[in-house]
Amino acid sequence: MLARHFLCCCLVAGWSLTAAEAAAGSAVELVFGDPEAPTAVRVSANGGETMPVPASTPLGSLWKVFMYAYLSAGARNVADYRCSGRDPAEESYCCAPGERIGRDEALAKSCGLYFMPRRVGVSAAEWRAWWTRQAPRAPAWLFDLDRLQPATEVSVASLLAALAAIDGDHRRATMAALQRVSLEPRARPLLSHLGNGMRVKTWSWHDGKGRRIGGFAGWLVDGTPVWLRGSGSSAQVIEQAAPWLAGRLPQPTPPDEACVRVRFFSRYPLAEVLVDGRPAATGPLRGSVEARFANTRRLSFSSRGELSLGRPGGRPVVAGRFGLNDYVARVIQREAGAEPAAAARALAVAARTYLVRHAGHAGGCYEIDDDSSAQRVSPAPPEHAALRVAQWSDGLVLSGVAGRYHLTRSAPQQLSWQAAVAGAAAGERWDEILEHAYGGAGFSVVGEADAGECQPLASAENWLAGRQAVWKRRLAGVAGFEAPAPLPRVCRLDHGNPYADIERRRIYASGIGSANERLTVAHEYLHFALANHPRGRDEDFVEQTARSLLGTP
Structure with a gap:
């Protein structure tokens, strides 16, 4: 199975940034845009200059982004990771002993223990089959689960292509989870200087000569792939480079779904x-x-x-x-x-x-x-x-x-x-x-602040999953209908009216114990499924459709 170094991609024990390395780190390499013709800029305190796209980069902890995208398909239920205290170095990226961490937080905190292939139950064959279906034009290295390791060297252009290959639903789910990264202390300078327009995962590794390198990769808020590298850990690179980037990256228009x-x-x-x-x-x-x-x-x-x-x-x-x-x-x-x-x-x-x-x-x-x-x-x-x-x-x-x-x-x-x-x-x-x-x-x-962390309603999620196939057949001829993939989470609502959080792909409801509660979950589900319907925002139409699905007068 994969070696322990699969996990340790955020910190290499005993390394520190020397004065010589800090001097060498006076510039960062920034690449973003269309993977076929990306923009590459060397950025420093003195400005920026165009440069060739760097030939290669280690994946570092970016492998977790692709594992998250795979898990967002909902092909299997993955339990939260429980920190036992037996591996304090690795669990420091996850949670305190006795606590648990879910998928979204695990990606933001770079908890490799959560995403280990053996733990989440994915085989090399399943991995290859899924990516072949979802992203047949993705770079070859993405189909090989054994290459999904921090030390794997890939071309920067192919990394951008792999990020671009993650399709709309899975990309949106991954980007939503990555919103938390800039709230973490190590990446906070991104928030301070660039606002909340980045959906990126930090990474750190070494350059083959024992020198630390790090940065981030992911997307701008509109889905534009982006990658950055400099000398030092990801936290050091971001702290140094964030003030320089404000005028170098575009400010894209985010989707305004809520x-x-x-x-x-x-x-x-x-x-x-x-x-x-x-x-x-x-x-x-x-x-x-x-x-x-x-x-x-x-x-x-x-x-x-x-x-x-x-x-x-x-x-x-x-x-x-x-x-x-x-x-x-x-x-x-x-x-x-x-x-x-x-x-x-x-x-x-x-x-x-x-x-x-x-x-x-x-x-x-x-x-x-x-x-x-x-x-x-x-x-x-x-x-x-x-x-x-x-x-x-x-x-x-x-x-x-x-x-x-x-x-x-x-x-x-x-x-x-x-x-x-x-x-x-x-x-x-x-x-x-x-x-x-x-x-x-x-x-x-938004979505966490008003409703708190999602407390999953497993019974409602299972009920919804068991009915989607039938509803998909019944609604197949309805204009604009698209079965949500993955299904939205169903989260416990302790007070207030049930609602659908489109941006976070969540339904907040009180349960499914009564006919009215089941009707509510079906109604909120249809806000996702009929988002492209001409009357998808017509509450009366959505309610009538939900009643017809459940046979409720």
Whole structure:
């Protein structure tokens, strides 16, 4: 079987970075983009220069990325790894004695013991067969389980190609797990200087001459493959290089899948709504909108269908449905502004935190009012600068605080925009501004912050898995239907309304003990399966489809 050095790819005992090695490490090699024609840059404190794509790199701990992608297919259930204390050097990357670690956390922490092929029960033949089906054009080394070791040398171009070969569903699951990496102390400089746009795994090994090398590899938030190498451990390389990378990597547009429903003008009753000068009909608003309030004031803005007009009780009400980053950008635009950048980035994280702490949930969306006692939201489409600020911190929230803020007033556990602007003028980064405002609050990502770690409902997951094949046959002719692969996790919801977390591929529910609970799980499952259906966001349609699947009147 594979030797022990399969595991030890994050730290080689007894090595330290010498002065000569530190001097040699004054530049890093960065490669990203299309594997057929990648961009390769040598980056240092003095800038960057193009270079040939490096011929080879050791895999280091990157083998765990491919093992995670394989396991994300759900071909077998893998138990959490329990730390026994018998192997303290390796278990230091996993958990404390007596504790357990699951798959997502194991990838972020680089727990090799979790992913050992013998432990997860994968054979060389199964491995080859799966990758042949999933990624037939992947590099040859990826099909050979015995080569999935940290010392294996592969070309950098082929590593990018292997990352690109991981298909959409499995890539999304892997990228979601990798969000945690930049929250770990060893990679925190990536978060500080680049925001939450990296989905990468750190790696460390040696160059064949006894010198440590390390870096990271994975994807940018839009799925662009990326690889970096420098002299020293991954933590040393990242600490050194992160400030240099901000202007060298593109800022891609992240998918904006999570949704937010907003009821506008909750404290200001509307008298009439016009579109292009004419009374608006109930339904989506498209064009130049004028809202006329009962207090005689007027407000003009535009809508491209993301806003809609309803008339509950005969009174006009404007509501909106937005992607999460679109929502945060509208808050930034309404509450403060996109400059200075450090202050605006801090506000974006605070606003996103406030939403996940205080909003309701229904139909897979957050629900919140546009209200001066909570967060004010611009009905107008956000300007590009505000949207880029929101995207820069994509999915990032504060843990353990409510995310309160005020224009001028500082208070414990509250951000002052005025103080944030002053801090930015003094050279503070966005995360330093948040540290001053919220003390020791840490960072998390949406989906973990509002619902905590997933506590799996095994009975519900098994029930769902046992019905997907039948549902797949029954829905095969429905436009846009795609059976989710892998199936979303079903997580225990202790309070609040059940919902589907599309970004984290999770269903939060209370169980399947009653017919109503089973209907709820089926309903939330359909939010994944009908994501591409023309009426996939129509709650009435989804509910009717779920009832038909279960034979419920």
